[in-house]
Amino acid sequence: MKRGDKLIGIKVGKVLEILKCNINSTEILVEINNHNYKAINYNRLTGDVKIGDSLLLNTTAVDLNLGTGGYHFVVSNLDSPNKDITNGGHIMKLRYSPYQIKVFAAEEQGSIFHDIFNKFKSLNGMPVIIGTLHSMLPPIIKVLKTYNKNIKIAYIMTDGAALPIDLSNTIKDLKEKKLIASTITIGNAFGGDLDCVNIYNGLIAAKEIIKCDIAVVTMGPGIVGTGTKFGFSGIEQGNIIDATNDLGGIPIAVPRISFADIRKRHRGISHHTLTVLSKISKTRAVVGIPNFEESKKEYINLQIDNTEIQKKHKILYMDTTKTTEILENSTINMRTMGRDFQNDKDFFITAGLAGELGIKILNDPQLEILK
CATH class of the missing domain: 3.40.50 (Rossmann fold)
Known part of the structure; x- marks a missing residue:
């Protein structure tokens, strides 16, 4: 790896269709540069999406033709970028990365367990x-x-x-x-x-x-x-x-x-x-x-x-x-x-x-x- 090498593929796409939806995740069809791709949105991380929304997408695995099922992953909904986090929990996962999230770990000091x-x-x-x-x-x-x-x-x-x-x-x-x-x-x-x-x-x-x-x-x-x-x-x-x-x-x-x-x-x-x-x-x-x-x-x-x-x-x-x-x-x-x-x-x-x-x-x- 050389200095300045890019480690992540990021593109902007528009939601064309909602393919599947449940409480925690949504499978969608997005258009990027006149090509259609499947993508996954984790609702608890990036909120809800709807047809027409512009999304920031992590395209790395598909760009590399890896066996991920051919999915991009939503990083942010550009039409609704501001998300408030829920109260409670201080344990970070994916620490010190742009994608770090907080969870309420069962063993942390504020937990009833x-x-x-x-x-x-x-x-x-x-x-x-x-x-x-x-x-x-x-x-x-x-x-x-x-x-x-x-x-x-x-x-x-x-x-x-x-x-x-x-x-x-x-x-x-x-x-x-x-x-x-x-x-x-x-x-x-x-x-x-x-x-x-x-x-x-x-x-x-x-x-x-x-x-x-x-x-x-x-x-x-x-x-x-x-x-x-x-x-x-x-x-x-x-x-x-x-x-x-x-x-x-x-x-x-x-x-x-x-x-x-x-x-x-x-x-x-x-x-x-x-x-x-x-x-x-x-x-x-x-x-x-x-x-x-x-x-x-x-x-x-x-x-x-x-x-x-x-x-x-x-x-x-x-x-x-x-x-x-x-x-x-x-x-x-x-x-x-x-x-x-x-x-x-x-x-x-x-x-x-x-x-x-x-x-x-x-x-x-x-x-x-x-x-």
């Missing part, structure tokens, strides 16, 4: 399912709720990918169907039912404020990867495993497994998972592996033996019959890297098994399954 964090003792063996992709969330939740419709689930979204939770159509769908009880956004992610500063307080909030039976942690939509050993945002899974153990929970690490991905580094158990479990996490996680057919089993067993992750972690080989049946009959939208359930069953079944494993642990007070 402040003392809960200081009095916290332990998660008392609460299972915490830890994924690396947002697309792991639907199969995990579907399996959990099928086994126990009354189970109370907290979803914790990290800042490893999308920062606004309002971007996630998956979360909208799961909340509308009442499949997750509450959401928590941590780090620089924002917009959950609760905001917390980091994963430790996010887990404490899930246990002590939401009073959940089980927590599921993943990043939001998107993931950063560079094709290097440590250069991917899913590396956070290792730190979350350790945080869960630090607080007295039981971490269930969701392995990223696929035989549909054409990239060799993601074949079988992804190098992301192998790196996290062998190099990053310093403490033990429970890992469910599907009982695949012989050729896939041999491939995965060789990966496990080569990395020796079985020496650090509890690897459980699981029958997939029930989870497969649940997911095959599900109406929840499941897609990962452009592939649906039928085109990447191994990925979604592996994620669903983490939900089944969470149920088994909840139903096993003596934790015989982990011995």
Whole structure:
């Protein structure tokens, strides 16, 4: 990078059409220099928009042809630029950037929950399912709720990918169907039912404020990867495993497994998972592996033996019959890297098994399954 290089694409566009609208976000069609583009307006950040409004737009990702779904993002409504902030909250996210926002963090001094964090003792063996992709969330939740419709689930979204939770159509769908009880956004992610500063307080909030039976942690939509050993945002899974153990929970690490991905580094158990479990996490996680057919089993067993992750972690080989049946009959939208359930069953079944494993642990007070 040279001095003076521009890091952000900014253009002015006019609203042509309102495509979708809900309380927190609006999808619109905008015209820029006689070309039409889709854009997203976060209503809580930039207010309402209407047809004819002139908007300042961040066009960076589309300019670079990145996989963002082809959306620009509204920075400001030039026809209504002045917005008053609501009272309360002093914790800044996206700090010291032009886009910094304030949230009322659950743990800050003015919060009614402040003392809960200081009095916290332990998660008392609460299972915490830890994924690396947002697309792991639907199969995990579907399996959990099928086994126990009354189970109370907290979803914790990290800042490893999308920062606004309002971007996630998956979360909208799961909340509308009442499949997750509450959401928590941590780090620089924002917009959950609760905001917390980091994963430790996010887990404490899930246990002590939401009073959940089980927590599921993943990043939001998107993931950063560079094709290097440590250069991917899913590396956070290792730190979350350790945080869960630090607080007295039981971490269930969701392995990223696929035989549909054409990239060799993601074949079988992804190098992301192998790196996290062998190099990053310093403490033990429970890992469910599907009982695949012989050729896939041999491939995965060789990966496990080569990395020796079985020496650090509890690897459980699981029958997939029930989870497969649940997911095959599900109406929840499941897609990962452009592939649906039928085109990447191994990925979604592996994620669903983490939900089944969470149920088994909840139903096993003596934790015989982990011995």
